[in-house]
Amino acid sequence: MAGIYDLVPAIAALPLASFVIALFAGKDLPKKGALPGILATAGSLALSLAVAVTVFTTGEGFNQNLYTFVAGQDTFSLHLGVLIDPLSALMLVIVSLIATLVHVFSLGYMNDEGETGLPRYYAGLGLFTFSMLSFVFANNILMAFMFFELVGLCSYLLIGFWFREAGPPSAAKKAFLVTRFGDYFFLVGVVAIFATFGTGAFAGSESFPHLAELALEGEYDVNTFFGLGEQAWFTVLGLLVLGGVMGKSAQFPFHTWLPDAMEGPTPVSALIHAATMVAAGVFLVARMYGFYALSPTALAIIALVGGFTALFAATMGVVKQELKQVLAYSTISQYGYMMLALGSGGYVAAVFHLTTHAVFKALLFLGAGSVIIAMHHNENMWDMGGLKDKMPVTYWTFLSGSLALAGIVPFAGFWSKDEVLYEALIHGLGTEGGLGIVLLAAYAMGLLAVFFTGFYTFRMVYLTFHGEPRSDIARDPEPVRWNVKGPLAVLGVLAATVGFINMVPVKKVTGLEIDYLHQFLDMAPEAYLTNVHHYTELLETDAFAGIHAATPLGEVGTVAASAAVSLGLALAGVLAARQLYNAPQPVEHTDRLGRVKTILMHNYYQDEYQVWLARDVTVPFAGVLDTFDQGIVDGVVNGASSVSRTAGRQVRKLQTGVVTNYAALLTLGLVLLLAAFAVVGGWV
Amino acid sequence: MALYESIAFALFAVVTLGSALGVVLVRDVWHSALLLGVSLLSVAVHFVMQQAPFVAAMQVLVYVGGVLILITFAIMLTRRDSDTTVDEVGA
Amino acid sequence: MWIEALILSTLVASGIVLLAPNRYAGKLAAALSLAPLALSGIMWLNYDAAGNALLGGDMAYETTTRWVEFASYGLNWHVGVDGISMPLIVLTTILTTLAIVSAWTPIDTRQSQFYGLVLFLQAGLLGVFTALDFFVWFIFWEVVLVPMYFLIAIWGGPRRKYAAIKFFVYTNIASLIMFVGFLTLVFSMGPSVRAIDLTQVAQLVRTPGVVEGIAGFSPNTVKLFAFTLMFLGFAVKVPIVPFHTWLPDAHVEAPTPVSVLLAGVLLKMGTYALLRFNFTMLPGVVRDYAALIAVFAVVSVIYGALLALAQQDLKRIVAYSSISSMGYVILGLVAYTTHGVGGATFQMLSHGFISGLMFMVVGVIYNETHTRMVGDMSGMADRMPWTVGIFVAAAFGYMGLPLMSGFAGEVLVFLGSFDSTISPLFTAVAMFGIVIVAGYLLWAMQRTLFGPFDLETEYEIRPRPSTTWHRWWCCCSVWSGWVSTLTSSTV
């Protein structure tokens, strides 16, 4: 059924059209560009669903180059193309769904608030959606990189939307720069991949993951550089690409941009965190998972970075005062889980968590947006309280999202997070050597983060919605309209239910084949080599990753134990929060942390050292270079000129104006010439 | 014959060079001019000795009769009244 | 005769405008510059040549006439276009027209001379990109200096005279050194060369055994020597660090429309010539010393970018970033792979458009605020949204954002140079330029364009309806051409 696949480019083209319309005609449209955006994203959603259904029902995919923009002679060519397999189909649905809801929500958040510059806003959203969708269906890594970068651009434009204030432009700059720094490694990786394999294709027998696999098996020759062996070189490549992933997905130490990015409008935060920019990194690893599965080192680093980020970000979320800040750190933390899953061989788990997270994080951000509308853009949770009764729709949906985030059964987050931890555990136990230890360490950190997640999530819920109102605005919040509540409702329901698509523990316990997501992802056409069992095969080959599963308590026992531990920790966190903050007039308990609080409030001084690197190292260094340039390099040029002039002034002195001197010099010259040539000519 | 010739050459060579040196070295420009005449005339003698009587004649005519007179004239015209003997200071 | 018509129409236009009254000069020049624009457009459309003509590629619109007979040598009027020069010709005609239009507002004295000189400059540039006889080429190469000197020195900023003379003498000395280098190469071939026609010379030089020793040098030494001198000469024009210091001064002092042409087209002369001469004629030397040249390229990229980071003057920032961008071109050339050279060619184009646009936007801002210092203004986006929008677009183009032309050039250069004779480490280091460029452009934008509005100078900002055309220019430049990538990459 090629028909629907021919329309795939339209999924991205529709938001692009809305971008153009909003940019050039948005001013004259009734909702300043919102309507084309909603229509376009809705259209994209419909098409994406149709594509996903087609993939699901037929099990076929689509992998084709559509446009060659550089035709190489005697070398590789560069293409734009489409790859549709279950992974990208799923992601398309998620992205277009969230984008649609964000557009609708923006009506309430932006239009109703009377913001200026709305055409710019909707144009940005349109471009953002377009970039992300194109990124998702990219069939080669160069195209992926291109849209990956464009996503960064859009985030810049949208985070800096309120450019008349000081904060947003700075945050936008930071977001772009930090991710750009990561993208630098990504681009080196892309270039190196092309140089190594001569192709950047993701899927198929000519794709670079497969060629790498063949190369390791000794069936294919590739160029490696710097005298590295193939395995080592592939690890380097993987890590280079990982640089981009860590930048975009805000993994430690590139996470610093993300909390600042809260300066942007809240719907944009929702879009960035749930479905687009941040998700792009993780998606990229999943996209080329066949490549990572070849390198145990890369996997170990991914897992370690993921686990550490999950814990690290969660601890910082504990002390934040602004609603969106908490959510920001939770995002970092949750993407850490996904990385953990990917690193520990849990491909499906990662995608699953990506899916559920998209839903509940979008929900939470939109809910936060709703609260912010109500609070007249005051985001400090200590000024809130008691909103539960004033805005019930927001409260209940927000609660749904919070439960999902905290990982409380049966909300979406529970299922996915549980699977992530489970995968890390069994593979950590089953894998020999350093990788196994790393996975276990990462698992331990992830597990610990569960507690913190539960704690900060419900600290946020209690502070915001429970207790007594702590400010005048909180006592009389601004009402929100359908365009806010609608998206919240949709997402609230989804947050509670979307986890059912892949209830692995239930499957293990009951034996029912209800791991639909797993099956779906495994439906990728064999030729693409992107299906789950191929990945599993690669992971379990000792020559490649060599990851094995071990279930010391039996399959059911292990899954149950794992679920119980993580659920227990989550509940412990929730209860701790309830204990501390579920009071009519909660007080700050952070002081009890002592100096730890200072460190946490300063985010472990991560910003400080990065700013120091930029401002106190790079800029002064550039200043020194500038001095060098002006002084030495330019000095030589100017010096040559002044030397010439000085020489000229000296030469002039020869012409004394006294004719006797002329005669003397003339004679002297003649005598010198005579003497010299007498010697040369041998006259004597 | 050759001996007389040699003696004559030596003699006139001394005269030529000596008077030439005088031209260059004496302070008074008048004396210089006169010594120049001597030098040029002795050169004319050399010309005769080299079997170039016509050239020698021309030498006398052109130099002594023309050039020297011109120079004398110029000395008269450019000589300042105040210092009739010394017209320059130092060499 | 197309090329002759092209150059002649420009020259005639220059003459007419020089004699026109000041009041009409601007409009007249713009109108007259449409003729070469149209001609080059037609040439582009009917263009059926591809590849580097010196390497046996096709050539279009070629004419050859004997010009000078001298001793046993002949100099020919030989012009033609190939895959390398055609895009640059179009770039020149487009940028000239736009520069003329953008000069309407800022240039308010001696207009007829200004526009006349700009058109004269254009004639010289077109000649540089079409001439195929060395001497004819060299004439155009040098003639470009003359109008540029006047344009900077008469209509420039406060230190215009210093900048103009520096540009003038520095680039002139470079040209002469290059000239000696090329002639050494030509004369080392003895009697086999009877015309210093680039196509012939290129063929002969590449034929083994044709280059003989000269002045006691072995053939290989002669080649290396000629290469070095030519490289030095062109390095100044490009400019490659450390021969770049004329550029910031010239760019900063030149009036905006001239900066546009300077950055947009003049810098391309250097890389064009490097490609035509050094890299086409002496690939052996390039191979042997690729690493060294690559060091120059990489240093240009990083050093130029870091210097841009240290600047406070918007125009200086753009000027230094040009050095950085041209470093990529050198990198692509020295890699000497299909993608490398194609990318370098495309980077020339895209840098031409984007830096031109950047200069125009900075010029508009300067025109409105009478300052270019980063510290003197903030929040300009509040008062001049479209200009700022274009600034942002151009800046991102400069940063090499995908779907903008800067990306195509850079990424092709990277792809081409990573897997080539030079170490991939060079490429990897040079690529770090994309981070620094983002750093200083974003920093400058944040300080000047965004945040609360504030202006240190007392000038009022008037509403500017006339920047509308900038929009189209922006689209044209930023998106300039995945299509043309196709052609240029077949080089």
Added chain:
Amino acid sequence: MIATEWYLMLSAGLFCIGLLGILMRRNALIFLMSVELMLNAANINLVAFSLQHGNLSGQVFALFGMALAAAEVAVGLGIILVLYRNFGDIDVTSPTTMRW
């Protein structure tokens, strides 16, 4: 017959004495006279070599040389006279309005 070498030496001596005068003296007239000595030195050579080579062209050239020397003196004296009129004396080192 006197060997040509002797005449060569004589002329060289005369030439050097003329040169010496030019270098030592500042009086324009002495300068002029010294030049005459140098020209005469050349003439001695020409006549001597003419005899040696047995052709007359040397003598002829010597005659031309004389004529030219005379003309040169004439022009020179004219210049010296205007010099005197403008600068008040005929010291060749006094006119230094133009230098460097």
Added chain:
Amino acid sequence: MTGATLLELPEYAAVAPAVIMIVTALLLLVIDSISPEPGENDRLALNAVAIVGAVTALSVSAWFLVAGTGQTEGPISLFEGALVVDGMALFFSIIVSSVTVLVLLAGYDYAAGDRYQAEYQTLVFLAASGMILLGMANSFVAAFLSLELASLPSYALVAYLKHNRGSVEAGLKYFLVGALSSAVMLYGISLVYGVTGTFQFAAVAEAIADTGLVGILGVGIVMIVGGVAFKTASVPFHFWAPEAYEGAPAPVSAFISSASKAAGFVLAFRLFVTAFPIGVVEGVVDWTLLFLVLSIVTMTLGNFAAATQENVKRMLAYSSVGHAGYVLIALASVTTGSDGYALGAGMAHLLVYGFMNTGAFLFIALTEYWDVGRTFEDFNGLGWEAPVACVAMTVFMFSLAGLPLGGGFVSKYILFGAAVRSGLWWLAVIAAINSALSLYYYSRVVKAMWIDDPEGSFEIESYPVGIYAAIVIAAVVTVLLLPGFGLVSEHASAAASALV
């Protein structure tokens, strides 16, 4: 008139250019003696005769050159080989007479108030005839005589403004250095005669092939080089040049810096190629090395000294020294069995130089006429007052500097090419650096005229027709020599090839 009919002319008709010059000089004296106190009509008549005479000489030279006189049938040898008329002689005759035409045109206004205009013109013609004869000289006798014929009127011309201290000083210095140089040269000639027994260039070449008196010959050759160096204003015989060019009336400066220099070079070319072929005298005096040294020193000294001048005319004077250094490259680049490339390049450059340098000095004449002052600052803003003349001056300056606004570009670089061709690439590099430096000081004039703001206002009352005409003609020819360089180069290289 074709070459065939030309052959019907008697052979001695080939010296017609020089004869026309002399006849015109005499004619002018006659007219002057008829009317010693010239009125306006006489002035017109004088100038008309002078210009017609010079133009006739120019046309005849050009006609001969184009018709192939002394080229197709081999050089025409006259007066027992004392003079020879060939392509090179005619080529330089063209240079000299072109400069003469320009100088006379300018003199129409420049010497307008002068009672002794006829004398001035006569001197110019006599000097010009000497220069033309210098190009034809084929023996030392003729060479020395024409040299003096060219020099003596020049001394008088330089000191022509007898009430102007600068002019007199210049005349004195020119004369004194000139007299010394001619004595040196004559002595050198006498030594060469002593070795060879002949004055005939070709015979000299034959005679020195088997001589043992290398020492005397060597001293003679070096001393003759001294004479040539004086005429061409090359180091170390250049000392007269800055003062003479600065102090002389500007048209005279133009005349001696262009025509006289060219005449010096034509003598050098012919002398060293025919009388002292490098293949023969290499062991005695490697005069290519000699000229190489002189070339480097001359161009460097000239250009560096010019770079720091405040006075425009003096700057031009030094730059003229520098250009002598460039042309010396031609001699330095002559190699055994060379093909006329180097000499042809030198000749072509001298022709172009004749126009651009004359034009530049005539522009100075114009400013002297206007009395605007002599320094760079005095020229500030002149471009907007006298645009035509200043455009012309810009052309001259850039063409002299080697920018392609005029023929100077091509000729200069072909000349540099000659150095490279004979393996002297480093000489070319030195020349290149000098050339770039020259761009600096030439552009100062341009900068002053167009870019700097004037301090006061100019009081320009009239625009003299003659000087303007001369400047414009010079400028147009300079520009046209860029595309039309082929016309020049063909003859130059042919003439040079015929010589070697």
